[in-house]
Amino acid sequence: MNARKSCLLAIDQGTTSTRAILFDAQGRPLRSHAVPLRQIYPDNGWVEHDPAEIWQAALTCCRTVLGGRDAAEVAAIGITNQRETSLVWDKATGKALHNAIVWQDRRGAARCAALKKRGLEPLVARKTGLLLDPYFSATKLEWLLKNVKGARGRNVAFGTIDSWLIWNLTKGKVHATDVTNASRTMLWNLKNRDWDSGMLKLFGVPRTMLPTVIESRGDFGTADPMLLGAAIPILGVAGDQQAASFGQACFAPGDVKSTYGTGCFALVNTGKAVPRSRNRLLATALTQKQYAIEGSIFIAGAVVQWLRDELGVLASAPESQSLAKRAKDAEGLYFVPAFTGLGAPYWDPQARGAILGLTRDVGKAEIVRAALDAVCYQTRDLLEAMRRDMSAAGLARLRALKVDGGMVANDWFCQRLADLTGLSVDRPKVTETTALGAAYLAGLGAGLFKSEKDIAARWALDRRFKPGLAKPERDRLYAGWKSAIARVQ
Numbered sequence: 001m002n003a004r005k006s007c008l009l010a011i012d013q014g015t016t017s018t019r020a021i022l023f024d025a026q027g028r029p030l031r032s033h034a035v036p037l038r039q040i041y042p043d044n045g046w047v048e049h050d051p052a053e054i055w056q057a058a059l060t061c062c063r064t065v066l067g068g069r070d071a072a073e074v075a076a077i078g079i080t081n082q083r084e085t086s087l088v089w090d091k092a093t094g095k096a097l098h099n100a101i102v103w104q105d106r107r108g109a110a111r112c113a114a115l116k117k118r119g120l121e122p123l124v125a126r127k128t129g130l131l132l133d134p135y136f137s138a139t140k141l142e143w144l145l146k147n148v149k150g151a152r153g154r155n156v157a158f159g160t161i162d163s164w165l166i167w168n169l170t171k172g173k174v175h176a177t178d179v180t181n182a183s184r185t186m187l188w189n190l191k192n193r194d195w196d197s198g199m200l201k202l203f204g205v206p207r208t209m210l211p212t213v214i215e216s217r218g219d220f221g222t223a224d225p226m227l228l229g230a231a232i233p234i235l236g237v238a239g240d241q242q243a244a245s246f247g248q249a250c251f252a253p254g255d256v257k258s259t260y261g262t263g264c265f266a267l268v269n270t271g272k273a274v275p276r277s278r279n280r281l282l283a284t285a286l287t288q289k290q291y292a293i294e295g296s297i298f299i300a301g302a303v304v305q306w307l308r309d310e311l312g313v314l315a316s317a318p319e320s321q322s323l324a325k326r327a328k329d330a331e332g333l334y335f336v337p338a339f340t341g342l343g344a345p346y347w348d349p350q351a352r353g354a355i356l357g358l359t360r361d362v363g364k365a366e367i368v369r370a371a372l373d374a375v376c377y378q379t380r381d382l383l384e385a386m387r388r389d390m391s392a393a394g395l396a397r398l399r400a401l402k403v404d405g406g407m408v409a410n411d412w413f414c415q416r417l418a419d420l421t422g423l424s425v426d427r428p429k430v431t432e433t434t435a436l437g438a439a440y441l442a443g444l445g446a447g448l449f450k451s452e453k454d455i456a457a458r459w460a461l462d463r464r465f466k467p468g469l470a471k472p473e474r475d476r477l478y479a480g481w482k483s484a485i486a487r488v489q
Contacts, residue, residue, distance in 0.1 A: 004073050005074070005075035006075070008027075008075060008448065009022055009062060009065070010077075010078045010079075010438040010439040011080070012434050013081045013165060014082055015263075016039070016261075017035060018037055018054060019035075019061060019435065020062045020065045021436075022065040022066065022069075023443075026458065027440065027443070027458050028430075032432075046105050049102055050099055051089070051099065054100070054161065054165075062227075066228060070229075072230045075442070076442035078243075079162050079166065080239065080244075080435060081161040081239060085161050086141050089156070089157055091175075094168070094172055097148050104262075105134065106340060108140060112349070120202075125276075128190055128199065131282065134349060138185060138187050138205075141158055141187075154208075158205070158211070160177060160185070162177055162178065162181050163181075170220075170222065170223065170224060176212045177237070178214055178218065179213055179214070179285045180237075180238045183284050183285035184239060186203075187199045187200060190283060216236060216237055217236060217445050220237055222234065234442075235446055236439070243437035244405075244433045244434040247434060247440060248402045249458075250402065251452045253271040253395055254397060255399065257401070257433075260375065260404070261406060262302045263297050263301075263302065264296075264379060264405075266294065266379065268386050269290060269292055275292070278389060279345055279386075279388050281295045296344050297382070298340050298342070299353075300407060307368060313364040318409070320410060321411065328365075330362055333359075333366055334374070336351075336353055342485070344382060345381055346381075346489065351488045352488060355370065357484075373416065375407070376417045376419075379417060380420055380421045380481075383401070400464070402426045402428065404428065404432075405431065405434075408427050409431065414465045418467045418468070419467055419474065423467070424464055425464070426463075427463050429460040
């Protein structure tokens with residue numbers, strides 16, 4: 001490795017923003033730049049992004065963090081992205097044929113319900129590890145193929161956002177995705193590690209439009225030197241949650257992390273065997289030859305954003321901590337933020353949000369606290385299901401919960417999470433673990449890191465939050481949450 005190749009560039013393309021972070025050879029962040037991403041709501045329950053806007057934001061972020069630095073110093077690029085979000089583009093022009101359909105989008109709900117009625121969900125789960133839900137890419141792509149003019153053309157490419165960024169960075173030379181993103185499309189066979197012909201037939205997807213699937217630590221081509229000032233290899237790609245797991249050094253079975261961004265996503269490493277969830281969680285590719293069980297919550301940080309932007313009860317997201325601290329107990333108050341349905345383990349796309357147990361003395365502080373509590377309760381939903389799955393498979397029990405994402409800067413939330421789940425909560429010093437995981441993957445490919453052990457040695461604890469609530473009280477509060485959930489289904 002050339003001594004000058006001392007940096008790693010990570011692109012973190014998320015649901016509400018696009019970010020680039022430049023890391024040094026030790027995995028320490030040097031520079032960061034982010035651009036907000038516009039949300040497009042063309043119909044009730046529909047969510048879209050402008051693909052051209054995503055690409056321009058990624059390019060702007062990369063150029064900004066490289067400003068004043070020789071791009072030749074960058075050993076490799078790592079990419080991490082919002083998963084399941086789907087788009088199609090013309091290979092000849094490089095232009096998207098329609099807005100990208102975002103993972104939150106529910107337009108495929110009726111199609112999934114019809115397939116469930118036909119009794120196909122067990123087959124889908126056995127092949128893909130996933131459940132029939134519009135969350136995944138298959139029904140999004142099916143909709144694009146049926147409703148967008150030219151989408152079935154010979155020169156049309158399908159991709160998740162990683163594929164779109166790779167295509168643009170390489171100026172159309174590489175059409176590829178990685179195993180983690182492929183495993184979230186509902187078109188990829190988890191055991192065979194290839195596109196599944198039966199699933200492609202079910203959703204009417206031509207194999208010719210699909211990207212090549214490469215391991216996360218692989219060669220995804222080279223960024224065109226005209227874009228960033230040097231020909232930089234793309235050597236690591238992973239969906240955001242798998243990248244965060246890698247950044248949290250969750251390399252052993254039983255290691256579990258939970259990321260709190262727009263949604264909440266908890267993954268537990270299950271090792272080399274393809275897992276099967278008996279508790280309505282998902283089986284997914286982790287990295288290389290490892291797998292994970294995952295639980296997905298659609299609304300986490302988004303509920304704080306809603307309180308700020310739509311209700312105006314917060315001036316800023318950090319204010320949620322001070323309001324929650326001074327809130328009264330408000331016995332029986334529960335906030336179920338099912339704005340886009342309920343994710344795991346309920347999988348109810350028709351559920352809608354509710355605030356239950358309102359009394360005259362409830363004010364904005366109590367509502368904010370109930371909203372943060374809801375994220376904790378939903379996390380417990382996932383952890384309880386994971387415990388049952390791990391126990392049934394004879395796998396390691398869950399250890400401390402490693403957390404990351406924007407919400408974990410809130411000390412009150414982290415302590416409440418420990419209290420309501422009963423697990424110690426470990427917050428790392430670097431909480432941008434999604435981008436860090438992408439950088440680590442690229443760094444392994446570039447030779448800056450020797451192995452996963454080398455990466456694990458760099459993980460550093462900022463603070464551990466230990467449960468302080470007695471189990472009977474914790475269980476009593478959780479029973480109230482389960483009753484609230486039953487009211488919205």
